[in-house]
Each structure stands twice: as structure tokens, then as C-alpha cells.
Amino acid sequence: MQTGKILGISGPTVSVDLKGLKLYERVFVGHGLLTGEVVRLERSHAVIQVYEETRGLGVGEPVKGLGMPLTVRLGPGLIGGMYDGLQRPLERMRKEMGPFIRVWKEMYGLDYMKRWDFIPSVKPGDELQYGMIIGEIQEGAFKHYLMCGSEQGTVARIASGDISLDEPFGEFTGGLEIPGCHEWPVRMPRPYRKKFAPVTPLVTGQRIIDFLFPLARGGAAIIPGGFGTGKTIFEQSVAKFADVDIVVYVGCGERGNEMADLIAEFDELEDPWTKRRLRDRTILVVNTSNMPVAAREASIYTAVTMAEYYRDMGYNVLFLADSLSRWAEALREISTSLEEMPGEEGYPTYLASRLSSFIERAGVVETMNGRIGSLSMILSVSPPGGDFTEPVTQACLRTTGAFFMLDTSLAHRRHFPAINWFQSYSLYAGDLSEHYCREVAPEWEELRRRCNQILQQEESVREVAEIVGIEGLQDADRLVMRVAERIRTEFLGQNAYSDDAFSPPDKTLVLIRSIVEYHDRAAERLKQGATLDEAMKGEQ
Amino acid sequence: MRLSEHTYRTISTIAGPLLFVKRVQAARIGEVVRVVMPDGRSTDAEVLEIDGETVLVEVYGTTQGVDIEKTTVTFTDAIKKVPLSPEIIGRIFNGSFLPKDGAPLFIPEKWMPLTGAPMNPAARARPADFIETGITAIDGLNTLVRGQKLPIFSCAGLPSKEVVAFILRNARLAQADRSFVVVFAALGLTFHEYSFYQRVLDEMRTGFVAFVNMADEPVMERLLAPRFALTVAEYLAFEKNMDVLVIITDMTNYCDALREISTAREELPGRRGYPGYMYSDLASLYERAGRIRDRDGSVTMLPVVTMPEDDITHPIPDLTGYITEGQIVLSRELHQKGVSPPVDVLPSLSRLMQKGIGEGRTRADHRNTANHLYKYYAKGRDLRRLEAIVGRDGMTKADLPMLDFADAFEQEIIGQGAARRTVQESLDAGLVLMKKYSLEVK
Ligand SMILES: Nc1ncnc2c1ncn2[C@@H]1O[C@H](COP(=O)(O)OP(=O)(O)O)[C@@H](O)[C@H]1O
Numbered sequence: 013m014q015t016g017k018i019l020g021i022s023g024p025t026v027s028v029d030l031k032g033l034k035l036y037e038r039v040f041v042g043h044g045l046l047t048g049e050v051v052r053l054e055r056s057h058a059v060i061q062v063y064e065e066t067r068g069l070g071v072g073e074p075v076k077g078l079g080m081p082l083t084v085r086l087g088p089g090l091i092g093g094m095y096d097g098l099q100r101p102l103e104r105m106r107k108e109m110g111p112f113i114r115v116w117k118e119m120y121g122l123d124y125m126k127r128w129d130f131i132p133s134v135k136p137g138d139e140l141q142y143g144m145i146i147g148e149i150q151e152g153a154f155k156h157y158l159m160c161g162s163e164q165g166t167v168a169r170i171a172s173g174d175i176s177l178d179e180p181f182g183e184f185t186g187g188l189e190i191p192g193c194h195e196w197p198v199r200m201p202r203p204y205r206k207k208f209a210p211v212t213p214l215v216t217g218q219r220i221i222d223f224l225f226p227l228a229r230g231g232a233a234i235i236p237g238g239f240g241t242g243k244t245i246f247e248q249s250v251a252k253f254a255d256v257d258i259v260v261y262v263g264c265g266e267r268g269n270e271m272a273d274l275i276a277e278f279d280e281l282e283d284p285w286t287k288r289r290l291r292d293r294t295i296l297v298v299n300t301s302n303m304p305v306a307a308r309e310a311s312i313y314t315a316v317t318m319a320e321y322y323r324d325m326g327y328n329v330l331f332l333a334d335s336l337s338r339w340a341e342a343l344r345e346i347s348t349s350l351e352e353m354p355g356e357e358g359y360p361t362y363l364a365s366r367l368s369s370f371i372e373r374a375g376v377v378e379t380m381n382g383r384i385g386s387l388s389m390i391l392s393v394s395p396p397g398g399d400f401t402e403p404v405t406q407a408c409l410r411t412t413g414a415f416f417m418l419d420t421s422l423a424h425r426r427h428f429p430a431i432n433w434f435q436s437y438s439l440y441a442g443d444l445s446e447h448y449c450r451e452v453a454p455e456w457e458e459l460r461r462r463c464n465q466i467l468q469q470e471e472s473v474r475e476v477a478e479i480v481g482i483e484g485l486q487d488a489d490r491l492v493m494r495v496a497e498r499i500r501t502e503f504l505g506q507n508a509y510s511d512d513a514f515s516p517p518d519k520t521l522v523l524i525r526s527i528v529e530y531h532d533r534a535a536e537r538l539k540q541g542a543t544l545d546e547a548m549k550g551e552q
Numbered sequence: 553m554r555l556s557e558h559t560y561r562t563i564s565t566i567a568g569p570l571l572f573v574k575r576v577q578a579a580r581i582g583e584v585v586r587v588v589m590p591d592g593r594s595t596d597a598e599v600l601e602i603d604g605e606t607v608l609v610e611v612y613g614t615t616q617g618v619d620i621e622k623t624t625v626t627f628t629d630a631i632k633k634v635p636l637s638p639e640i641i642g643r644i645f646n647g648s649f650l651p652k653d654g655a656p657l658f659i660p661e662k663w664m665p666l667t668g669a670p671m672n673p674a675a676r677a678r679p680a681d682f683i684e685t686g687i688t689a690i691d692g693l694n695t696l697v698r699g700q701k702l703p704i705f706s707c708a709g710l711p712s713k714e715v716v717a718f719i720l721r722n723a724r725l726a727q728a729d730r731s732f733v734v735v736f737a738a739l740g741l742t743f744h745e746y747s748f749y750q751r752v753l754d755e756m757r758t759g760f761v762a763f764v765n766m767a768d769e770p771v772m773e774r775l776l777a778p779r780f781a782l783t784v785a786e787y788l789a790f791e792k793n794m795d796v797l798v799i800i801t802d803m804t805n806y807c808d809a810l811r812e813i814s815t816a817r818e819e820l821p822g823r824r825g826y827p828g829y830m831y832s833d834l835a836s837l838y839e840r841a842g843r844i845r846d847r848d849g850s851v852t853m854l855p856v857v858t859m860p861e862d863d864i865t866h867p868i869p870d871l872t873g874y875i876t877e878g879q880i881v882l883s884r885e886l887h888q889k890g891v892s893p894p895v896d897v898l899p900s901l902s903r904l905m906q907k908g909i910g911e912g913r914t915r916a917d918h919r920n921t922a923n924h925l926y927k928y929y930a931k932g933r934d935l936r937r938l939e940a941i942v943g944r945d946g947m948t949k950a951d952l953p954m955l956d957f958a959d960a961f962e963q964e965i966i967g968q969g970a971a972r973r974t975v976q977e978s979l980d981a982g983l984v985l986m987k988k989y990s991l992e993v994k
């Protein structure tokens with residue numbers, strides 16, 4: 013291992029005189045062995061982005077290159093865990109250092125002492141290649157398929173039964189060990205054989221999404237909105253109710269209390285699909301706004317790599333990040349301290365390309381071991397001043413397939429989820445409607461058309477009303493206003509603090525069908541000469 | 553590593569609060585530096601940036617009197633720490649932690665770093681204990697809980713002081729045996745404002761600690777005073793098990809100080825000239841509110857933000873709202889209508905309300921009553937716009953009560969005047985009003 017020393021320090025970046033470093037190599041900085049990553053190389057020095065608080069760091073302190081990039085450890089035991097942006101287990105940190113994070117120290121995300129029961133699926137003589145499954149472990153409710161890492165060869169010996177990650181799981185001919193876990197560089201997408209177009213729905217349990225702007229497994233959506241418009245509640249609701257196997261939730265640069273709340277709830281609540289504890293299908297990565305900025309930048313990569321790992325076993329994984337804007341701001345802070353040329357709003361010019369290559373990690377894939385897994389993403393975005401023309405929202409719009417636009421005026425009148433039904437869209441809707449019509453009800457698509465139509469009619473009727481007054485409207489138009497109001501409040505609105513927080517597709521269907529049918533019957537009675545009151549009465 | 557002090561007389565540049573010092577050995581980021589001027593006065597400073605042997609130092613006080621030739625700079629090898637003791641209660645300090653009340657400094661039982669350390673999210677207890685402020689717009693509709701950070705968004709000339717004073721006088725914890733200790737940080741206050749607060753604090757039966765930086769005192773102190781206040785608050789809350797209410801006023805002065813100093817550092821300006829790291833910087837203050845598992849104390853924070861140009865999308869209220877757990881928004885329009893306190897409940901929000909209300913906490917019907925009040929008031933406000941266009945005659949019979957309800961709601965429910973209401977009284981007032989206008993509560 014090479015060592016050198018610190019030449020200068022500015023915010024989260026440090027310049028060092030270490031020779032022979034590679035770009036993105038991981039480095040230990042200072043006496044406290046702070047984790048850093050090489051972000052720029054020059055003839056005379058290297059610049060390192062430090063993932064921890066640099067306060068107290070001095071020039072002249074030693075630095076060591078580790079010869080490999082920033083990685084996460086992948087193996088059984090990640091599910092149910094809660095990690096910081098560098099995959100350090102927060103619960104263990106709390107036990108060892110108390111409630112405040114005063115010193116940062118190296119801690120692994122995996123528990124190497126825990127005992128597992130390993131059932132091998134390969135035998136001596138088998139040829140192992142990258143990504144192939146060597147056996148399984150029961151990790152909570154999941155079969156955790158252990159996959160061959162970068163060490164490959166012919167199996168000479170394979171373990172079986174009681175084992176911990178500290179022990180070899182077998183041996184290749186030639187003596188190389190077969191490990192039970194491996195490290196993967198967070199900034200490198202894990203490979204797969206092939207990618208498919210996303211065509212099956214990811215049911216979120218949120219009516220406005222599933223019915224109007226459906227998301228596909230393997231798809232990516234953004235939910236941008238000003239503060240208080242409901243990004244976090246939406247992300248958390250989807251984390252609770254989505255029809256997926258595993259959820260990876262990243263609290264990126266947001267509130268600590270919010271995360272405390274989430275943890276407590278996930279311990280108490282159950283997954284409505286499997287009736288198992290929510291915690292047991294969730295991995296949390298938390299780098300709150302007051303934790304170091306560079307680790308915030310890394311947190312989404314740490315999380316997505318864990319998500320890909322479970323995707324590679326053939327699971328449907330949902331990746332939720334709240335908020336992507338805080339990641340972008342961390343990127344900006346680092347870029348500023350590197351004195352890079354700023355682009356729009358001070359963000360580095362590579363913001364859009366970084367974002368798009370990150371979002372491309374979503375998808376439905378055939379994994380290296382021939383299974384089909386999916387990784388879907390819902391990313392919240394916090395535009396300054398609630399103005400959607402800003403760079404992060406705009407860059408995301410170019411790579412994601414669905415846009416759930418939060419509307420401050422809806423939030424102020426407490427219409428939640430405050431997703432605007434005119435401006436939002438889902439590019440997956442066309443492909444998914446067939447699926448919903450087949451699996452839920454044949455009239456799904458027709459009801460969707462009617463629902464949109466009534467909402468649109470309300471909009472034009474409202475314009476007329478502003479001229480002639482409501483009393484001056486035709487009865488049929490006033491009926492449309494009443495029905496549209498029902499759609500908005502009873503159907504699109506969904507209170508996250510009530511039993512209605514989760515709406516499975518059949519419930520969604522029943523609700524909208526009853527409102528549309530109510531409209532049609534009342535309209536029919538109007539035609540036959542009933543007054544508006546009479547026409548609407550017959551119903552309630 | 554050095555283990556002792558080093559003194560230099562090698563200042564190369566002085567620019568505003570910043571000094572460049574040359575040929576310094578082994579400085580550390582955040583290290584406290586003592587700057588002694590030729591006339592013997594001294595001021596503390598801190599290492600900001602290091603480039604080889606050149607060190608950028610930021611002075612806490614004023615650089616007036618610092619020269620290049622004779623001023624000495626001593627690197628102390630220590631990080632800025634705050635002296636602490638239970639005896640701090642009842643004391644008033646300036647923004648550099650010097651006593652302002654004439655008494656000598658207490659003997660510290662402990663020192664803690666000024667910047668604090670991030671609370672491990674896994675160690676947080678979720679805030680859920682109701683605090684009764686006596687204000688209906690808060691207790692009934694945007695409930696405050698122990699460990700929450702809930703700013704007051706005001707506009708120039710609106711009575712934010714009076715709202716804060718009302719809360720200081722009236723806030724009660726649900727647990728009868730506990731009461732608040734107030735830590736008060738005044739940033740860039742005018743003498744007029746300060747004397748108002750001083751009267752309020754003097755009347756308080758429970759203790760307080762104050763850090764006061766006046767409008768004509770060093771700008772750098774505006775960045776320090778809230779950190780002193782929060783370090784003291786954390787100490788009282790988590791080491792002495794007290795419930796601490798931190799009032800910081802005015803965060804707009806804090807942010808302007810941050811901008812001023814950032815400009816002096818020649819940093820790249822962000823939106824409206826505020827630095828790009830303002831979100832993280834504000835978070836390093838606001839996130840110090842909270843509760844810890846297995847400990848009784850709490851830090852609850854009520855910062856005051858004056859929205860420049862009454863604009864809620866201005867970076868200061870915007871970034872604040874993105875970090876805090878809601879906001880109480882004062883409205884010029886309501887103030888002009890004579891509503892006191894002039895809280896506009898539509899843009900106001902308490903994100904932690906749901907955990908603090910309901911059966912066994914406030915009242916079983918709390919959520920439902922609040923939801924209905926919101927619904928009818930929001931509808932009434934919409935109808936007001938319509939009424940302005942088509943007139944009262946163009947409205948339907950069903951809509952008229954809601955229109956009238958909105959007015960009564962502002963005058964009677966929000967505009968409670970100087971009287972304190974219990975949460976029961978607040979909710980009942982709402983129910984009575986809805987009944988009066990025949991608005992259905994499901
Ligand atoms: N689906 C919902 N049902 C009820 N209330 C909601 C819902 N979504 C949001 N809210 C309300 O809005 C507040 C702000 O939501 P949050 O998700 O924290 O906003 P953001 O993350 O966009 O700032 C919540 O505290 C809650 O009171």
C-alpha cells in the first residue's frame with residue numbers, strides 16, 4: 013500500500029502528493045483514516061473527495077491508496093439493515109459510539125459473524141463463471157442466491173450447512189477460495205445479459221398512479237415538487253405498499269426525524285401483499301442533510317448497487333430516492349471545491365450525463381445466471397422555489413418514463429397526493445393498459461378515458477362558470493362539476509394517514525366505476541327531464 | 553502533528569474577515585487561531601482552508617486594527633469548543649460568548665465542540681408529544697410536537713415578535729411535570745426589538761439562556777451565536793434531560809451574514825448571491841433539533857424567517873422549508889384585515905402533526921375536525937375568487953355558506969387575539985363554527 017501526505021484542504025476536497033493513484037481509487041486520509049476517493053489527477057498532486065467531516069484534518073497527515081475504488085459489500089444480511097452513504101451500519105454505529113456520530117470509522121455493512129445455513133447448488137468439477145449461482149441461503153423470507161464474483165474457475169470443494177461469511181464457502185482448483193460475499197465498485201453498474209422493455213405494471217397502491225399514470229416494473233419515474241407538496245409521504249407510501257419483492261430506500265440529504273419515523277413504522281407495519289413485516293423486505297440507506305456532503309453524493313450509488321445485487325438473483329426491486337436534488341447539490345458542492353467550470357445554476361456541466369447514466373441502471377434484465385429481475389426507480393426532486401424549469405428536473409425528464417408533477421396549490425388546499433392530473437404523464441401507460449384490462453377488468457381503459465374526459469370537461473365548464481356564474485350553467489355541466497369533484501376528492505385523493513392509504517387495483521376499479529356509472533345514470537335522468545337535484549338524489 | 557501553540561507574524565493579505573497567513577506548519581481545518589493586533593487587542597479566528605504552507609483564516613470578530621507587519625497569529629491546535637454548566641441558565645451572552653449581564657463566566661463542567669456532531673438517524677426517537685402553544689392555528693391545525701423544528705415565516709412589519717412572545721408565555725408540555733427552558737438567539741436585532749424580547753424573557757418563570765448579537769455588532773457573530781445556542785441546547789437536553797425550546801430570530805439576518813462572508817471568501821455565488829452550500833449549512837443548524845431514544849430531554853426549535861419581498865420562494869424561506877418540519881406562515885393580507893395572529897393556514901404546515909394528535913394525545917376527533925376546517929376554508933377561499941368575478945348572485949345556494957364561513961373562520965378561529973385557548977377550546981370553536989354555517993362534519 014502506498015502512502016503520501018496531505019498538501020492542502022478545502023471543504024470536502026484534499027490534495028495529496030501520493031504518486032501512482034488511479035482515478036476513483038479509494039484512499040484513506042489522515043490519522044483518522046477518513047474514506048476518500050480520487051477525483052482528479054495531476055502531475056504534481058492528486059485531489060481527493062473526502063466522504064467525512066474534514067474538520068480537524070491537518071496538512072502533513074498521511075494518506076494511503078487502497079488500490080481499488082469505492083465499493084459496497086454484497087452478501088446475505090443486507091435486508092432489514094440501515095446504512096449510511098458508505099454502507100456503514102447505523103444501528104451498530106449507535107451501539108458503539110452513542111447517539112452522535114463524532115468519529116467516522118471503517119465498519120462493514122455485512123455481519124461476518126452471523127451464522128447461516130448454506131445449501132450449495134454446485135459440486136466439485138463444476139465450472140464457475142461470473143454471476144453463476146453457487147447455492148442459496150435463507151435470508152429472512154427470501155432465498156438469497158449466492159453468486160460467483162470475480163474469482164472464477166473449477167470447483168474443487170464446496171461447503172454446506174452452518175457457515176459464516178468469515179469462512180470460505182469452498183475452493184477452486186488451484187486453492188483460490190470461493191467467498192460467500194463480494195465487493196462491487198458502486199459507480200460501476202452490475203452486468204446483465206440483456207435488457208427488455210418494461211411491460212408489466214408495478215402496482216403502487218396509489219390510485220392516481222396505478223390508474224392514470226401507471227409505472228412499469230423496470231421503469232423510472234420522477235416526482236418533483238416544492239417543499240410540503242408530498243414527495244416524502246408519496247415515496248414512503250409506495251415503499252410500504254408497492255407490489256415488489258424488495259425495496260431499497262435512500263434518504264438522501266433530507267430530515268433525520270423523517271427517517272426515525274420511517275424506521276419505527278417499518279417495524280410495526282406489514283407488507284399488504286405478503287403480510288410480512290415491512291422491515292423484512294427493505295434496505296435503508298440514510299445520509300441526512302447534516303451528515304457529510306460527499307457521502308451524500310455516494311449514497312445513491314451505494315444503494316443502487318445493493319438493489320442491483322438483489323435484482324441479479326431474479327427479484328423485482330424498487331429503488332426509491334428522496335431527494336435526488338440533494339444528491340445533485342452535493343455534486344455541485346464538490347465540483348465547486350474542485351474549482352470546475354460551473355454550468356447552469358452552478359451545477360457542473362456533467363450533471364445531466366451523470367444523472368442519465370444513473371437512471372439507466374433501472375430496467376428489466378436477464379441476469380448473468382439467466383433469471384429475470386427488475387429494478388424500478390421513483391426519484392423525488394426538490395426544485396428551488398418549486399420551479400420545474402431548473403436543471404435537475406429537466407435533466408431527469410429526459411431519461412425517465414413517468415412524471416408525477418406535484419402541485420403546490422393542491423397541497424395548500426390539502427388535496428393529497430397533490431399530483432397534478434393534467435400535467436403529469438406516464439410513457440408506460442400504453443403498454444400497461446393491456447395488462448390492466450386483462451388482469452383487472454376489461455373496461456379499465458374505457459374508464460380511464462371517461463375519467464380523463466370528465467376532468468377535462470370540468471376544466472372547460474369552470475371557465476364558463478367564471479363568466480356566467482354557477483347558477484348560469486346548464487344542468488348537465490353542473491352535473492359534470494359535481495362528478496369531477498367526486499373524482500378528485502374520493503378517487504384521486506388518498507389520505508396517507510387513513511385506511512385508504514393503500515388501494516389495490518380492484519378497489520381502484522370499483523371506486524372509479526361507481527363514480528362514472530353515477531354520472532351516466534344522473535345524466536340519463538336529466539335527459540328525461542329531471543331537475544339536477546332529482547337526478548343526483550336518486551343515487552345517495 | 554503539533555502538540556503545542558505556534559505563533560506567526562506572516563500575514564500576507566487581509567480581505568474583510570479573511571487573513572492569509574504564509575509559511576505555517578501543519579495547520580488543521582477548523583483549528584482555533586488567536587489574532588493579536590499591535591494595540592494588544594485580540595480576536596479569535598478559525599482555519600478555513602489550507603494550501604501547502606498558506607493558510608486562510610477567518611476572523612470571528614472584526615478585522616479592524618489588524619495590520620500586516622505587526623499582528624501575530626497563534627495556531628492553538630484546538631477546535632472551537634463551548635463551555636457548559638447548568639449554571640448557564642439565566643445568563644445573557646453576546647455573539648462571541650462573552651457575558652452581557654455583568655456577571656463573570658461560570659466554571660465549565662464540560663466543553664463541547666461548537667459545530668456539534670450529526671445525530672445518528674438510528675438514535676433518534678420520533679417526535680410525538682403534543683405541545684400546546686395556546687394558538688388555534690398551531691394547536692388545532694398545525695400541531696407542534698416536542699423535538700420538532702417549526703419556523704415562523706413572516707414579512708417585514710408583521711407581528712412575528714408578538715407571535716413568538718405569545719408562544720414563550722403560553723407553551724405547555726403535555727407532561728404536567730415538565731416545562732421548557734428557553735435558549736434564545738438574537739441575530740442582528742435592533743435595540744427596539746431586543747428590548748421587547750428582553751421584557752418577555754424577564755417575565756418567564758422558567759429559565760432562559762440568551763445569545764444576543766445586535767444589528768451593529770460583527771456579522772461573523774451571527775453565524776456563531778446560533779451554534780452556541782444549539783450547543784447549549786443539546787447539552788441541557790441530552791445531558792441534563794431538559795426540554796429546551798430554541799428561538800432563533802432572525803434567520804434572514806443569519807443567511808445574509810452567510811452571503812456576506814461567502815462573498816468575502818470569493819466563493820461562487822448561487823441563487824440571489826447566496827452560497828451553493830446554504831442548504832447544507834442551514835441543515836447543520838436545523839437538524840440539531842430532535843429527541844434521542846432512551847433519553848428524556850428534547851430540543852424544539854422555532855426559528856423566525858422574514859421573507860424578503862414577502863416571497864416564499866426566496867432562497868431563505870425556500871431552503872428553510874425544505875429542511876424544517878413545516879412552517880407557520882404569517883400573511884400581510886390577514887394582518888391588514890385585523891386578524892391576530894395573522895396566520896395563513898393554507899401554506900402553513902406541521903409535518904409532525906399526525907403523530908402528536910388524536911385519542912390519548914389531544915382528542916379523538918382532532919384529525920377529522922382539522923381536515924374539515926381545512927376543506928371548507930380552502931373551498932371558501934376558492935369561492936372568493938369566483939365571487940370577485942361573477943358576484944354573489946352568480947353563486948349557488950350551496951356555496952354561499954362556505955363563502956361566509958371563510959370570513960368567520962379568519963376572524964373568529966384564526967383571529968383569537970390575545971386570549972390563550974386550550975386545544976379543546978380550539979377544536980370546539982372550529983366545530984361550533986362549522987355547525988353555525990351548516991357545514992357537514994363526516
Ligand atoms: N397522501 C397524503 N395524505 C395526507 N397527507 C399528506 C399526504 N401527502 C402529504 N401529506 C401532508 O403533506 C405534508 C408534507 O408532505 P411531505 O411528503 O413531507 O412533503 P415534501 O417531502 O414534498 O416536502 C405531510 O406532512 C402531510 O401533512
Ligand SMILES: [Mg+2]
Binds near residue numbers: 243245266334
Ligand atoms: Mg420531503
